[in-house]
Amino acid sequence: MFVYEYKVNPKPQQIAAINEAIRTSQFVRNKVLRYWMDNRGVGKTEMFRYNTNLRKEYKFVDDLNSHACQTAVERVLRAVNRFYDNCKKQIPGKKGYPQFKRSSRSVEYKVSGWKLSQNRKRITFTDKKGIGNLKLIGSRDLNFYQIEQIKRVRIIRRADGYYVQFSVHLDPRDTVEPIIPSQKAVGIDVGIKYFLADSQGNVEPNPQFYRRGEKQLNRLNRRKSKKFRKGTHQSRNYHRARCLYALKHLKVSRQREEFVKRVALRLIKSNDLVAYEDLNVKGMVKNKHLSKSISDAGWSTFKRWLDYFGYKYGKITIAVSPYNTSQNCSNCGEKVQKSLSTRTHICSHCNYVEDRDVNAAINILQKGLLSTVGQTESSKLGEIEPLARLEQSCLTKLCL
Ligand SMILES: [Zn+2]
Incomplete structure (x- = not known):
């Protein structure tokens, strides 16, 4: 699944219509969720039936394309299933x-409710929300694909405007020339001091832009809070400050995404096998000492790109258990206890x-190599749900 994104410049009344569609999608989602909470044990069929009833009951729900309502129900289903899964797996902490x-910031259509123009540079939304015709601003040419390959279309609101995303059903492998195997394997370890260190002895320093951006973010946040009036209507100045803060956030998250993407692509292109730690990022961010560098640098986004590029270029990516990888000696295998502050391993x-x-990176590589015995491929892409996760991280494009 590829996601192509275009900027759009809707007119004021179109903005109102888009916002209304987003609100309706959120309304359906929350209503269905409420229904599930009140009637535990209801399944997929009942939820979809409830959605149909909502469409009969509320005119504004009926105005939104029926498939777009369905995707709202699907989002609830996904959240419910994830919750049940976490309970089943007995993950410690919150479920x-x-x-x-x-x-909500987005509304998602399936294969109906929209139509591309003849040259595919414009899109018209055809349901009764009245969004109308939008020009797609971007360099990607949709003429390369069959209309049937476009499985989802979504409109997203961000701090700097509106975007339309097309989710194109296409195997990323079909679009690349195979690259000559490098006959190299690498293990990588996320550092505290670095973004990562690899088993070949290279280190990738932590990107500086976040720390730099953080200062500006804090300042903008303070300015925003100062203008906040409790209980009353917020002033124009408050909203201006809020927008500036949101814009900065967007910029920082885009920079971060570009950074991890670049590092992941480089690693995949120059190695045939990449082994990394299967870190529980949720657990680690709780640790005060580690939290900064890890959540900063977006380790989980990085892993996702690594798996994606690995799949795309036919390289192997393996997640190994981080157990003892930093303690054991990679030369003789003996355990050498060290605290977090010890920067050098001396056996x-x-x-x-x-x-x-x-x-640690060498240990990870060794574990990874051991686990590949009898296994030739790791196609983790099936686990990647681009659309579901796109919403959480401000991915700009899931393609190269
Ligand atoms: Zn040793």
Whole structure:
């Protein structure tokens, strides 16, 4: 699944219509969720039937394309299933009980309710929400694809305007020339000091832009809070400050995404196998000392890109258990206890000296190589649900 994104410049009344469609989609989602909460045990069929009833009951729900309403129900189903899965797996801590949405930013259509123009540079939304015709601003040419390949169309509201995304059903492997195997394998370790260290001894420093951006973010946030008036209608100045803050956030998250994408692509292109730690990022962000660098650098986004590029270029990516990878000696296998502040691995058994993170990366590579015995391929792409996750991270494009 590829996601192509275009900027659009809707007119004021179109903006109102888009916002109304987004609100309706959120209304359906919350209503169905409420229905599930009140009647535990109801399944897919009942939820979809309830959605049909909502369409009969409310005119504004009926105005939204029926498939767009269905995707709202599908979102609830996904949240409910994830919650049940987490309970079943007995994941420690919060199980992610589905929440009501207060500020949805997108509405998702399937294969109906929209129409592309002859040259495919414009899109018209044909349901009764009255969004109308929008010019698609972007370099990607939709003429390369069959209309049937476009499975989803969504409109997204961001701090800097509106976007239309097309989800094109296409195997990324079909679009690349195979690259010559490099006959190299690499293990990578997320550092505290670095973004990552690899088993070949290279380190990728942490991107500076976040720290830099953070100062500006804090300042803008303070300015916003100062203008906040409790209980009353917010002033124009408040909303201006809020928008500036949101814009900065968007910029920082885009920079971060570009950074991890670049690093992931480089690793995949120059190696045939990449082994990485299967970190529980949720658990780690709780650790005060680690949290900064890991959530900053977007480790989980990085892993997703790594798996994606691995799949695309036919390379192997393996997640290994991080257990003892930083403690054990990669030369002789003995355990060498060290605290977080110890930066260098010095083995008392074989006198091997190496940077702490590089030593860990070598261990990760060895674990990864061991686990590939009898296994030739890792196609994790099936686990990637681009659309579901796109909403959470401000992905600009899921394609190269
Ligand atoms: Zn040793």
